[in-house]
Amino acid sequence: MSFKREIQGVIVSKSGDKTVSVLVERKVVHPRYxxxxxxxxxxxxxxxxxxxxxxxxxxxxxxxPLSKCKSFRLKTILAAGVE
Incomplete structure (x- = not known):
């Protein structure tokens, strides 16, 4: 069984047919500060x-991989946006 990563983010643009651009935010601790x-x-x-x-x-x-840059599929829509 292989581990499938899941990402959660906000759609920032529709990049052509059947493709969306998702912005993922993560919080990390700065190594020095x-x-x-x-x-x-x-x-x-x-x-x-x-x-x-x-x-x-x-x-x-x-x-x-579905194309050169696409290797994620939409799983669910959690919340509808403003637009």
Whole structure:
């Protein structure tokens, strides 16, 4: 059994057909100053049914590479966004 990563973030753009761009925020401790700082990364996520909109909070699960940059699939939409 292989471990599938799950990421949670906010959709910042719709990047073409069946693709959304998800901004994931994580909090890490700064190595020198011991302060909690935010780190951000954007992932391209495959949205098969084109159901997600900009501003939605979503959960994506790791899968086989679907294109050069896409290796996550949309799992669930947790909360609807403003738009």
């Amino acid at each position: 011991r302060k909690i700082v935010k780190r951000f990364k954007k992932y391209l996520v495959h949205d098969e049914k084109n159901t997600a909109n900009v501003g939605d909070t979503v959960v994506a699960i790791e899968c086989r």
